[in-house]
Amino acid sequence: MxxxxxxxxxxxxxxxxxxxxxxxxxxxxxxxxxxxxxxxxxxxxxLGLAEHPRVKKAAQDAIEKYGLGTGYRTLAGTHILHLELEKAIAKFKGTEAAVVFSSAYMANAAAIQTIISKEDIVISDELNHASIIDAVRLSGVKNKFIYKHGDAKDLEIQLKEAEKIVRQPKTDGNKPLILIVTDGVFSMDGDLAPLPEIVKLAEKYQALTMVDDAHGEGVMGRGGRGVVDHFGLVGKIDIEIGSLSKAFSVIGGFIAGKKTLIDYYNLKARQRLFSIALTIPDTAASLEAINILLESxxxxxxxxxxxxxxxxxxxxxxxxxxxxxxxxxxxxxxxxxxxxxxxxxxxxxxxxxxxxxxxxxxxxxxxxxxxxxxxxxxxxxxxxxxxxxxxxxxxxxx
Ligand SMILES: Cc1ncc(COP(=O)(O)O)c(C=O)c1O
Structure with a gap:
């Protein structure tokens, strides 16, 4: 052409x-x-936080004090406000640690690409958000299974198929990892993933669980802690994704989970190594938004x-x-x-x-x-x- x-x-x-x-x-x-x-x-x-006086003031004060841009997290860009924000997110979610990215789209990409290789297995709800679909593609994983929307029975059928693959070791000699990934709240219908059943199946089949709670944070669970809290499953999901652009009304995304996992993402996630960190006002505003929810x-x-x-x-x-x-x-x-x-x-x-x-x-x-x-x-x-x-x-x- x-x-x-x-x-x-x-x-x-x-x-x-x-x-x-x-x-x-x-x-x-x-x-x-x-x-x-x-x-x-x-x-x-x-939550109407985009125009909340405290959120606006936090951004203004931070600009006065620290200016605007930061840098690359692994070079000269990790600011004290980033660490405060990550600590506040972990407290809010009830996880050991958290790491922020410039969007939830990026957080999804990092969450999957960093730990899943082409010989592993991903099992995904058919209505998962485009950013999850793209993240799975980016990982290059060959073994992809899609289960019917919100259908735990079909998920188990897919897990049984995955089990057959797990019997074959990968070229590095390890067993393939199984990752079950779902939206927490589905953004078109407002329905929830059947997390209690997913957690049970994940335990039975030794799979990792990942929930993208972009539409659950600030909305579902006690004081808006999210869909995992809504189901009383705090600590039972391996990887929780959140967005700072929806209920928190700023920009950014995060992964929350066990400290070991977050340490690994900090070290290895390409989206953190090769893309700029959140700016000062975005970080300060998000931190204030989370503090508002932690208070009331x-x-x-x-x-x-x-x-x-x-x-x-x-x-x-x-x-x-x-x-x-x-x-x-x-x-x-x-x-x-x-x-x-x-x-x-x-x-x-x-x-x-x-x-x-x-x-x-x-x-x-x-x-x-x-x-x-x-x-x-x-x-x-x-x-x-x-x-x-x-x-x-x-x-x-x-
Ligand atoms: C379920 C879900 N995940 C991720 C995203 C992306 O969020 P962000 O705007 O922070 O990249 C969205 C946004 O629509 C979403 O609905």
Missing amino acids: SISDFYKQLEEVTKAGKPPRVIESGQGAYLTIGGVKKLNFCSSHY DELVKKLWDNTNYLRGEFKKLGFDTGHPESPITPVMLPSEDIAKEFSAKLFEEDVFATPIVFPMVPKGKARIRVIPSASHSRKDLDFGIKAFAKVAKELKVL
Whole structure:
């Protein structure tokens, strides 16, 4: 192909894409788009921390004191704030240690690539997040098994298959390692991984467990400690991944687990060796966000009050909201076209909630994904609910 044909081909694809809405405000209960205030009904800032005065001040103070950039963690970039943040994360999660990365995408890549070689075995839920799928690919592992979404019975079938491979030693003479990996909260439906069953099976088949709790931290469990805490399994999961960009509203990701494992990641993870560390304001802001949660569960309670109210009202109106166990509330719609039209009409009513269609969800499962947050007042929620009712009537979808 000629270079000009290559660029033409790219143009064909990109012109079909829709540019995202541009936000002109902070990420609070409302967003300003095109100069107009819109109810923010779809962000993952579950606790409303993006505009929290303490979080903002922590970043400002840290910039005053230390400036902006850091460096490479293994060279001259490990800052005292990084260590404080890692300590706070470990305390929050109830693990021995933690290590931070520039995103959860990076943390997933590091978590798998660093310990899994091509002769090991990875068993993954079919609906796992793209960053897990990419991390598995990056590891180069040949033995990949996918189990049906949330289905512990199917997981055991896959483990039995994996057992056959384990009998064959690797070229280095060691037995292949089995890693079971799952999202904690699945971000499209808000359902949870069956962690108690997964832990039992992992013990039976001597497998390592990894849970990506990007949508569980700050949301599930005691005081938002996450989905592992929700199931009373603290200390029973080998590798916990978290994101600092969702409930904590900053940027960054982490791996939490046993000290030996974290020491190994510190020494070996390529994402830590060859990519820059978190900046000073990001680190200070994340640390403050975690401290807020360590001090009080007020915001988590507010998030759940809002979630229960919103869902109750949606149910009363007759919407199908699936079976979520987290605040993620899918409003199921009959088709992709209706989901898109529904979202556009909501926008005219000053409510911002994006449609979720194939390939983000299977065909026939189009929806608007609503995520309430602790920053919404009852009045804000009522405003959104009223708009949903109006649009549903117009489109005759109830
Ligand atoms: C389950 C899950 N893991 C990881 C990520 C990536 O998080 P980050 O934005 O910190 O890279 C996301 C973000 O959508 C997610 O939903």
